[in-house]
Amino acid sequence: MLNFAVIGQSLRMALQNIRANRMRSFLTMLGIIIGVGAVIGLVTIVEAVSGELMGEFSDLGAGTISIQTYQSIMKYGLTDKDLEVLRNVEGVEGLSPTVSLTTSSVVGKEVYEETNVEGKNTLYFEHNSNIILSGRAFNEQDMSGDAYVCIVDQSYVKNALLGKQVLGGQILLHGYRYTIIGIYKKSDNMMSMMSDDSTLAGTILVPYKNALNMTGNGVVNSLEVYVEDKADMTKVEERLRATMKNLYNENEDFFAVYNFSSLMDMVDSATSMMSGLLGGIASISLLVGGIGIMNMMLVSVSERTKEIGLRKALGATPGRIQIQFMIESIVLSLVGGFIGICLGEGIAVIAAKLMQTKFVLSGSAILLGFGFSAAVGIIFGWMPAKRASELNPIDALRAE
Amino acid sequence: MELGEEILKMEGITKEYEMGEETSVVLKGIDLSVRRGEFLAVLGPSGSGKSTLMNIIGCLDVPTNGDYWLHGKLIADEDETELARIRSKEVGFIFQSFHLLQRQTAFQNVELPLIYANMSDKERRERAEEMLIKVGLEDRMYHYPNQLSGGQQQRVAIARAIATNPTILLADEPTGALDQKTGAQVMGLFHELNDEGRTIIMITHDAKIASHASRIVRILDGNISEGGLEDA
Secondary structure, three states, X not given: OXXXXXXXXXXXXXXXHHHHOHHHHHHHHHHHHHHHHHHHHHHXXXXXXXXXXXXHHHHHHOOEEEEEEOOOOOOOOXXXXXXHHHHOOOOEEEEEXXXXXXXXXXXOOEEEEEEEEEXXXXXXXXXXXXXXXXXXXXXXXXXXXXXOEEEEEHHHHHHHOOOOOOOOOEEEEOOEEEEEEEEEOOOOOHHHHHXXXXXXXXXXXXXXXXXXXXXXXXXXXXXXXXXXXXXXXXXXXXXXXXXXXHHXXXXXXXXXXXXXHHHHHHHHHHHHHHHHHHHHHHHHHHHHHXXXXXXXXXXXXXXXXXXXXXXXXXXXXXXXXXXXXXXXXXXXXXXXXXXXXXXXXXXXXXXXXXXXXXXXXXXXXXXXXXXXXXXXXXXXXXXXXXXXXXXXXXXXHHOO | OOOOOEEEEEEEEEEEEEEOOEEEEXXXXXXXXXXXXXXXXXXXXXXXXXXXXXXXXXXXXXXXXXXXXXXXXXXXXOOHHHXXXXXXXXXXXXXXXXXXXXXXXXXXXXXXXXXHOOOOHHHHHHHHHHHHHXXXXXXXOOOOHHHOXXXXXXXXXXXXXXXXXXXXEEEEOOOOOOOXXXXXXXXXXXXXXXXXXXXXXXXXXXXXXXXXXXXXXXXXXXXXXXXXXXXX
């Protein structure tokens, strides 16, 4: 009933018709081009941006809850005892307090006024195992408080240690000589990008107790809580919040508890809402594009009435005439869809350049673009094709 | 030459068209019998109903009343799809204005009915080539219609009409758009085809062209009558 010669011939005819009426075909396809282009471009951009955000959040740590405290008159921060209380909350695997301060560092005879110093414990490195670029992380012996070892980041290497010995080299901090045991990769997340400071020499990690001694007040203002694998994040978060409230005399103004996985959920739902919105816009523009195609196909059918009559006289069944015109409309919208996909990806590449995000070719978006344009071709080609197939061959042959 | 069995038979064929309140009767009871190998001319002025008769013979239309057998099959109340199948197998059309597809080569034009007849690729190509050689266009196969003369275009149309080896060749004023000389060449080709045993029914208003046929029927005001050349 349906052979490849019919399809092949229809395809050839369709392409010939598109070529013969270049301007008209292009204008007809414009609706599809713009519709598909917009969808592909926006979907790709949204995917890239949300992917970036998700990447950052998961860098910050899935399975991690952050606690931040603000200094109040009553309480400067969390003491060792407070930390022990938090450590014993049900579902908590461990803590990694962060003590950070800005101080001066000395390498040889050079003084670097602004150097970030952060105190970390061994657990931090267990949960961020891939940040050490060379050398080693802190171990239990380093945590005693009188081991003067440090790990520097790449910008400190670049700014202060260029051409000097790095591993095994020495840095003077608060009157103590620290030996460099490693280089680590500072995560270039949004937070650090925003606080980008060109006068900063870099960041030096020291054992947590050493940093506490430097600050002098012996309290911690920020920490990360690692949650046990099988524990419920939200419940642990609630318990931590309750514990913190208890430690701060029921005053919630001076601390905050963040759960990164709930933030990720938020981004996720925002993204899918965005996608839904884009879908709505897409269906409107594809509807408009489809009407354009239907219009052009109707014109084409009436222009080619005689051809249709001839084909019928030569033995074409109504079904075959219909298939031929359906193929023409599908080819038209698929060509439009293809151009639209190229356009959309082009927009996405430019947007990625402008926003300095990574361009990701979205396979699902391309598939979606092709699927949509094929569907438009079928749906809006059906009526004109049906009309062509129902033409009376006698009238059609007589038509001039 | 020896004529074969009866391949076309019409009995009391009428055709009426509803025109609002009025009914116009175009064919008023046509009886016709054609045997295999005949070269029949249907001669009549315009408005005589000859085009309507041609449409019915060619299965483009069905009669209002009467019986029509083509190749032993009664053509009545067939749906469009079935009529298309009968046309594909039984009828080869040749039109006054050739009706070639302008954007297709001569070869592709001849291929077209073979595609609709579901012929395999290889067979189809061989057949189309064979037909074009037969009408003397072996060196014009890949020319487009606008690169061919009128006579050549009509020969392409003839090649297309005989490609599926139909029961009857149905020609509607085949020389109407040609000058006398090319017209005569086309008639020569018709004679050749007829000598091979093909059945030809030619509709014309031109008695001189009709004289090429071995048998002539006249049609006037929807009535048909056998008539020789002496009446023309």
